[in-house]
Amino acid sequence: MRATIWGARGSLPSFGPENTRYGGNTACLEVRGDADELLVVDAGSGIRPLGESLSSDLRRVNLLLTHLHMDHVLGLGFFAPMYDPDAVVTVWGPGVSPDALRAEINRYLSPPLFPVRLRDLPGSLEFHCVPRGTFEIGPFAIDANYVCHPGPTLGFRISENGASMCFMPDHEPALGAHEFPDDPQWTSGFDLAQGVDVLLHDTQFSASEYRQHVGWGHSSILDAVQFAAAAGVKRMVTFHHDPSHGDAELDHMIAGARELVHPEVMLVPGTEGSTIHIASR
Amino acid sequence: MSQHEIELILLRRWASYLSLPVFLVGSSGEMLYFNTAAGDLLGVELDAAGAMPLAELEAIFSTATVAGEPLPVEEMPIGVAALERRPMHGELHFTGLDGVERDVSVSAMPLQGQGGQNLGAIAFFWESTAG
Numbered sequence: 001m002r003a004t005i006w007g008a009r010g011s012l013p014s015f016g017p018e019n020t021r022y023g024g025n026t027a028c029l030e031v032r033g034d035a036d037e038l039l040v041v042d043a044g045s046g047i048r049p050l051g052e053s054l055s056s057d058l059r060r061v062n063l064l065l066t067h068l069h070m071d072h073v074l075g076l077g078f079f080a081p082m083y084d085p086d087a088v089v090t091v092w093g094p095g096v097s098p099d100a101l102r103a104e105i106n107r108y109l110s111p112p113l114f115p116v117r118l119r120d121l122p123g124s125l126e127f128h129c130v131p132r133g134t135f136e137i138g139p140f141a142i143d144a145n146y147v148c149h150p151g152p153t154l155g156f157r158i159s160e161n162g163a164s165m166c167f168m169p170d171h172e173p174a175l176g177a178h179e180f181p182d183d184p185q186w187t188s189g190f191d192l193a194q195g196v197d198v199l200l201h202d203t204q205f206s207a208s209e210y211r212q213h214v215g216w217g218h219s220s221i222l223d224a225v226q227f228a229a230a231a232g233v234k235r236m237v238t239f240h241h242d243p244s245h246g247d248a249e250l251d252h253m254i255a256g257a258r259e260l261v262h263p264e265v266m267l268v269p270g271t272e273g274s275t276i277h278i279a280s281r
Numbered sequence: 282m283s284q285h286e287i288e289l290i291l292l293r294r295w296a297s298y299l300s301l302p303v304f305l306v307g308s309s310g311e312m313l314y315f316n317t318a319a320g321d322l323l324g325v326e327l328d329a330a331g332a333m334p335l336a337e338l339e340a341i342f343s344t345a346t347v348a349g350e351p352l353p354v355e356e357m358p359i360g361v362a363a364l365e366r367r368p369m370h371g372e373l374h375f376t377g378l379d380g381v382e383r384d385v386s387v388s389a390m391p392l393q394g395q396g397g398q399n400l401g402a403i404a405f406f407w408e409s410t411a412g
C-alpha cells in the first residue's frame with residue numbers, strides 16, 4: 001500500500017515561495033493498493049491536481065471524506081472524474097443519511113458559492129454514509145470512527161494485506177484531558193491509531209500556539225507525537241500545516257519535536273507530492 | 282478494553298470541569314464515570330469505586346423514595362433513562378458509601394450518538410439541601 005499527499009495544508013490553501021516543499025494545497029490523499037487500486041481521502045484543493053493525474057479510462061472513484069469543513073471539500077468541484085460522463089464518483093462521508101450528506105455538499109456545490117449545480121455535473125455521483133466500525137472498499141478494509149474536532153469528524157484506519165495507515169488530519173485528542181495521553185480508553189482516536197504502520201495526524205500548532213487555540217479542534221505537534229507514541233505508532237507524518245507556517249518554520253517544529261519527545265516514533269514531514277510506502281506483511 | 286465513543290469521551294471531559302454532580306452509564310448498564318462532585322455525593326472517589334453496574338445501584342446505595350419506600354433501579358431516573366430510553370426527573374434518598382444519607386433531585390437523559398447509536402445515559406444530581 002502507498003499514500004501520496006496531494007495536499008497537507010490546513011484551513012486555507014497557502015501558496016508562495018515560502019511553501020515550496022510542504023505545499024499550499026489543502027487535504028487530499030491518494031491511497032493505492034498493492035494492485036494499484038485507488039482510494040481518495042478528502043477533497044481539499046489537492047484533489048484538483050490528483051484528478052488531472054488520473055487515467056481518463058478510470059470509471060469509478062471512491063472518495064472518503066473525514067468531514068465537511070471547507071478545506072476538506074473545496075476541491076470537489078474541480079475533480080476531473082466529476083466531469084466525465086462515463087465516471088462514477090462514490091462519496092463516503094459523515095452524516096445521518098446519504099440524502100443528508102448530499103444536501104450538505106450541495107450547499108457548497110451550488111450557486112452562489114459555485115456556478116455548477118451538483119445535479120448538472122456530467123459524472124455520476126453516489127453518496128454513502130460512513131458506518132461506524134469496519135467496512136470494505138475494494139481491497140481496503142476501513143475502520144472509521146468519530147474523533148475530537150468541531151462537528152461530526154471521522155478518522156480512518158485503512159488496511160490492506162497487513163499494511164495499515166491511519167488518517168486523522170483534524171484531531172485534538174488532548175482537549176480537556178487531564179490524563180492525556182495515558183488513558184487510552186478515554187482518548188479520542190486511540191483505537192484507530194493503535195499499532196498502525198503510519199499515522200498521518202494533525203500537527204497544526206507549536207506548543208505555545210496551541211495554548212492560544214485550545215478547543216479549535218487541532219493539535220500541537222508535541223501532543224500529536226505523544227498520541228502516536230501512546231498508540232504504538234511506528235511512523236507519524238505531520239499534516240494540516242498552519243497557513244502561516246512556511247517551510248522553514250515547519251522544519252523547525254519537526255526538529256524540535258524530534259528532540260523533545262519519543263525517539264521511538266519516526267517523525268516524517270508531510271510534504272505535498274511525497275509518497276509513503278507501507279510494506280505488506 | 283476498547284476505547285469509548287467520542288461522544289462519551291467529550292462528555293466525560295466536560296463533566297470533569299463541572300462542580301455539578303454528573304454520572305455516566307454505558308449502553309450495557311455499566312458505570313462509566315462520575316465526576317468529583319458526584320463522588321463527594323456518593324461518598325466514594327471514582328478510582329476507588331470499582332464496578333457499579335446499574336442493576337446493583339439499589340443495593341450499593343440503599344436507594345429509596347423521599348418517603349422512605351425502597352426504590353428499585355428501574356424506577357430511578359438513571360434506570361428509566363438507560364433501560365426505557367426516555368428522560369426522567371425525580372427525587373430520591375440514598376446512603377453514600379461514606380454512610381451519609383442524602384436527598385437528591387436527579388435528571389437523567391438517554392444518550393444518543395451519531396446515527397442514533399445507544400450510548401447509555403447521563404444523570405445530573407442536585408442535593409436537596411444544597412444552596
